[in-house]
Amino acid sequence: MPKPSIIEDNLSSQDCADCPIRHRAVCARCESEEMALLEEVKYYRTFQAGQTVIWSGDRMDFVGSVVTGIASLTQTMEDGRRQMVGLLLPSDFIGRPGRQTAAYDVTAISDVVMCCFRRKPFEEMMVRTPRIAQRLLEMTLDELDAAREWMLLLGRKTAREKIASLIAIIGRRDAELKLRSAGNDLTFDLPLTREAMADYLGLTLETVSRQISALKRDGVILLEGKRHVTVPDFDRLLEEAGDDTDGGLLV
Amino acid sequence: MPKPSIIEDNLSSQDCADCPIRHRAVCARCESEEMALLEEVKYYRTFQAGQTVIWSGDRMDFVGSVVTGIASLTQTMEDGRRQMVGLLLPSDFIGRPGRQTAAYDVTAISDVVMCCFRRKPFEEMMVRTPRIAQRLLEMTLDELDAAREWMLLLGRKTAREKIASLIAIIGRRDAELKLRSAGNDLTFDLPLTREAMADYLGLTLETVSRQISALKRDGVILLEGKRHVTVPDFDRLLEEAGDDTDGGLLV
DNA sequence: CGGACCGTTGAATGGTTTCAAAGGTCGTGG
DNA sequence: CCACGACCTTTGAAACCATTCAACGGTCCG
Numbered sequence: 001m002p003k004p005s006i007i008e009d010n011l012s013s014q015d016c017a018d019c020p021i022r023h024r025a026v027c028a029r030c031e032s033e034e035m036a037l038l039e040e041v042k043y044y045r046t047f048q049a050g051q052t053v054i055w056s057g058d059r060m061d062f063v064g065s066v067v068t069g070i071a072s073l074t075q076t077m078e079d080g081r082r083q084m085v086g087l088l089l090p091s092d093f094i095g096r097p098g099r100q101t102a103a104y105d106v107t108a109i110s111d112v113v114m115c116c117f118r119r120k121p122f123e124e125m126m127v128r129t130p131r132i133a134q135r136l137l138e139m140t141l142d143e144l145d146a147a148r149e150w151m152l153l154l155g156r157k158t159a160r161e162k163i164a165s166l167i168a169i170i171g172r173r174d175a176e177l178k179l180r181s182a183g184n185d186l187t188f189d190l191p192l193t194r195e196a197m198a199d200y201l202g203l204t205l206e207t208v209s210r211q212i213s214a215l216k217r218d219g220v221i222l223l224e225g226k227r228h229v230t231v232p233d234f235d236r237l238l239e240e241a242g243d244d245t246d247g248g249l250l251v
Numbered sequence: 252m253p254k255p256s257i258i259e260d261n262l263s264s265q266d267c268a269d270c271p272i273r274h275r276a277v278c279a280r281c282e283s284e285e286m287a288l289l290e291e292v293k294y295y296r297t298f299q300a301g302q303t304v305i306w307s308g309d310r311m312d313f314v315g316s317v318v319t320g321i322a323s324l325t326q327t328m329e330d331g332r333r334q335m336v337g338l339l340l341p342s343d344f345i346g347r348p349g350r351q352t353a354a355y356d357v358t359a360i361s362d363v364v365m366c367c368f369r370r371k372p373f374e375e376m377m378v379r380t381p382r383i384a385q386r387l388l389e390m391t392l393d394e395l396d397a398a399r400e401w402m403l404l405l406g407r408k409t410a411r412e413k414i415a416s417l418i419a420i421i422g423r424r425d426a427e428l429k430l431r432s433a434g435n436d437l438t439f440d441l442p443l444t445r446e447a448m449a450d451y452l453g454l455t456l457e458t459v460s461r462q463i464s465a466l467k468r469d470g471v472i473l474l475e476g477k478r479h480v481t482v483p484d485f486d487r488l489l490e491e492a493g494d495d496t497d498g499g500l501l502v
Numbered sequence: 503c504g505g506a507c508c509g510t511t512g513a514a515t516g517g518t519t520t521c522a523a524a525g526g527t528c529g530t531g532g
Numbered sequence: 533c534c535a536c537g538a539c540c541t542t543t544g545a546a547a548c549c550a551t552t553c554a555a556c557g558g559t560c561c562g
Contacts, residue, residue: 073399075399075400075402075403077403077407077493078493078495079493081407082407083402083403083406083407085399085402085403086399096392098389103396103399104399130381130384133381133384133385133388134384136388137384137387137388137391138349140388140391140392140395141347141391143395144391144394144395144398145354147395147398147399147402148324148326148336148337148354148355148398149326150402151326151334151336151398151401151402151405152326152328152334152336154402154405154406154453155334155405155452155453156328156332156333156334156453158517158518159517159518193539193540193541194540194541194542195540195541201406202405202406202407203518203519204518204519204520205540205541206518206519206520206521206541206542206543207517207518207519209540209541209542209543210518210542210543212542213542213543226526226540226541226542242328242329242330242332244328244329409549409550410549410550444507444508444509445508445509445510446508446509454550454551455550455551455552456508456509457509457510457511457550457551457552457553458549458550458551459509460509460510460511461510461511461550463509463510464510464511477508477509477510
């Protein structure tokens with residue numbers, strides 16, 4: 001029997017005010033009265049690493065946000081080829097208002113806690129409280145931008161560039177969370193298996209493994225174990241990713 | 252000197268009630284008073300095939316919709332590799348409220364007529380009239396779905412499947428516009444050059460050419476000239492595209 | 503006629519995949 | 533405690549698909 005986490009213990013009593021994604025999720029713009037309404041209808045669900053949150057085509061009666069952990073959106077072809085089409089991080093939204101069935105497979109990559117709302121009440125709230133709809137629009141536009149950057153990666157980058165890009169993306173996000181010091185090197189864990197990275201990048205897991213080894217051999221990254229990465233020179237990594245070095249400023 | 256089109260002649264007098272995209276564009280949900288407000292601040296712009304609408308990074312003081320014609324959103328890497336990240340058809344929206352600079356190159360593929368709004372007034376209207384924001388959210392969610400299907404194509408499909416998919420997409424859209432008869436074959440023009448298709452599909456133009464020839468040789472499509480396509484058996488085409496044959500029903 | 507585009511086709515190259523084998527870690531059960 | 537299987541990862545060799553480089557045909561237009 002797995003030991004219950006702090007959050008699992010407090011599933012029903014979790015207070016929105018203490019929520020780690022309070023200022024980034026779909027509720028970010030809501031004010032106290034609106035929060036109270038949401039708080040009444042919300043509920044938490046947890047998923048273990050590897051567990052399926054929902055299958056593509058299944059009926060979906062809820063929408064929600066990732067509170068902690070990481071999940072993936074994937075599409076699968078009949079013959080089994082798979083492509084990840086979304087990487088869901090804390091505060092990211094799952095589900096589409098107005099849609100009854102899931103369009104993608106959603107899988108918990110790490111242990112995941114979700115904050116859910118039943119779909120119908122949520123849709124009704126969206127009509128009445130424009131702040132939710134505004135925030136959802138903003139988040140959807142951000143996701144669309146991310147998807148488009150991803151399309152460039154999938155369509156035009158080499159395997160080496162794809163790996164470098166992925167490490168840069170994860171590293172950058174991690175740095176944001178940690179409010180890192182001025183130091184130029186960056187240390188973090190890759191939350192994905194080689195196979196999940198392959199699904200993300202449109203590669204095979206063997207190619208992923210080979211290219212990670214190559215980047216390590218060339219000193220672009222340092223590895224401790226399989227998952228723990230140090231980036232000694234982030235600009236070098238961005239060069240390897242084929243990204244405009246100054247791209248980060250505009251985004 | 253190019254002969255002015257009917258629409259160019261009527262740029263200033265175009266009436267929203269007669270607009271071909273009235274019921275699909277960002278204004279689709281607006282009612283008469285809101286339409287009147289929009290009608291006051293709108294203006295038309297035309298672009299010739301091949302002309303650039305805006306360059307990535309340029310200041311963008313307007314947003315708008317494609318009224319007629321086709322445009323592309325592309326990203327370019329420093330060394331010149333290009334990837335199309337959006338194909339803009341009539342009623343599709345260009346620009347992001349709240350963003351001052353263009354994130355992508357926008358290019359007219361055919362001659363294009365756009366219905367534009369200055370960004371600031373449009374943003375203010377969006378706050379006041381939720382119907383515009385609602386419709387924009389819906390359109391953005393649709394685009395996100397399209398982008399994700401595209402990601403599967405870019406990451407996992409073979410060159411042959413990519414070409415078949417593109418032809419299926421264009422054919423299906425064309426069929427919708429034409430309200431086609433019950434007949435099973437489908438005839439239409441490819442609005443893209445081989446190079447534009449390559450940018451769309453993450454291929455080289457030579458590979459595009461070869462795979463189109465192969466599909467023709469195998470009887471999946473018939474070609475008259477370079478651009479005019481007939482699909483004798485749409486299900487066969489979908490098979491070649493690697494799509495779930497019944498996928499269309501759920502989408 | 504010459505040049506600019508667009509498109510097709512051939513041959514060689516090469517990057518990624520495929521197939522195969524093996525090492526490492528972890529948890530479970532004998 | 534160790535053996536075992538499940539899972540994740542690495543690495544090698546061969547095969548293959550798409551790219552690259554190159555040449556050429558067709559059309560349009562100045």
